[in-house]
Amino acid sequence: MGFEALVVDKDAEGKTHAAVRRLEVDDLPAGEVTVAVHYSTVNYKDGLCIGPGAGLVRKYPHVPGVDFAGIVEDSSDPRYAPGDAVVLTGWRVGEAHWGGYAQKARVRADWLVPLPEGLTLRQAMAIGTAGFTAMLAVIALEEHGLAPGHGPVLVTGAAGGVGSVAVAVLARLGHEVAAVTGRPETEGYLRGLGASRIVPREEIAEAIARPMESETWAGCIDAVGGTVLARVTKQLKYRCSVAAVGNAGGLDVPLSVIPLLLRGVNILGIDSVLQPFENRIRAWGRLTRDLDLDMLEGMVRSATLADLPGLGRDILKGRVQGRVVVDVAGT
Incomplete structure (x- = not known):
């Protein structure tokens, strides 16, 4: 079954172009866990990967998105089962590996953490990387x-x-x-x-x-x-x-x-990309305790996959205030 994704490609002159395209599950890269992505967000690195790449993107065509939150659809790793809610940040996903600007993602189980108790998928991406x-x-x-x-x-x-x-x-x-x-x-x-x-x-x-x-x-x-x-x-x-x-x-x-x-x-x-699992669980636990979730909502604006090329340019120019939550599933 096909799904929507923001795909960045590079032309013969070396210029990158980003557009929402239809992909198939077989297009996804290797990994133990396939996730139905519900939400992602926009970070400075995402702006680079949507645009010039800045040496972060290894191969085109490419799906950016360094964060995502969603529901496991399939897993060959016993730590995760279909129906589990999970979050991913870092691990060069969205840079060297296809990321969260797609309605489906396939990644290594080691890169995931369970959705922290007390957070919704949307709130997890309002926090994000x-x-x-x-x-x-x-x-x-x-x-x-x-x-x-x-x-x-x-x-x-x-x-x-x-x-x-x-x-x-x-x-x-x-x-x-x-x-x-x-x-x-x-x-x-x-x-x-x-x-x-x-x-x-x-x-x-x-x-x-x-x-x-x-x-x-x-x-x-x-x-x-x-x-x-x-x-x-x-x-x-x-x-x-x-x-x-x-x-x-x-x-x-x-x-x-x-x-x-x-x-x-x-x-x-401070490196957020390669933090070990225990540090990730600790930081997410602190966030659920020490961040006012009502105040968090006041930082957030919503976006769709189609909005991402413009948002990528804006964040590189310092024009994005607070947090952006990308409603990937609803796109």
Whole structure:
């Protein structure tokens, strides 16, 4: 039986084109578990894979979508049976392996987790890789000493997917949250998530020559990288940490080693792609407890497969606020 999918192909001139097409089950790649996909979402990587590929896509034609949530249809692995509700994030699905922008997906059983108790399939994708990454960052900061009352926690790229969930979770945990944004029109949205302070992006994006600045932040979740990450390290309090989750502002970090040596500052790299099963279960469990699901709904906009080419372009230009849930089954 055929199904709908967003398929990206590359022409003879090397240009990529994305369109919704009809595929057959036999077109799916190898894997132990076949899933009827209900929902997916839109991440920065998805924008790259829908568009230029950026070296992430190995072979065309390709089905992007780094996340999905759905119901198992067939499984040769005893851990999953038809009817089980499952979630997938990471594992280079949607990049090197066909992903969730299709009504059916076939993947390795090792890549799946059971739908967390207390979440619907739609809520799981409202969280998605972005929320999962945000929670991993919060856990890493806590493991390096962050606790409520230590001072303000900075979140860069705060109106994006990772940033929105990070602001909401940190505020719910009792932290004072400072949200960095380059879009003044998002101030009301960010304050609604729990940010107590809005920091214009230009205040922290400019490179400065001084090796250190005044101790300001008790921690930071940084989705920007580049000059912003370098600047944050100069403003962290003694023995405090920044969790680096993204590179929307650039790959190169003009970093001074002085804050690391004289203040014991830590830069914590957060990988959400290859996390082991136990860490995934822990992070999803924390999300069901520490994220207000009613507030989560306020971050969400709905989309269809047909909307994805435009959304892919928008997210690369920083025009997507909060979370996008793609109703794959209803397309």
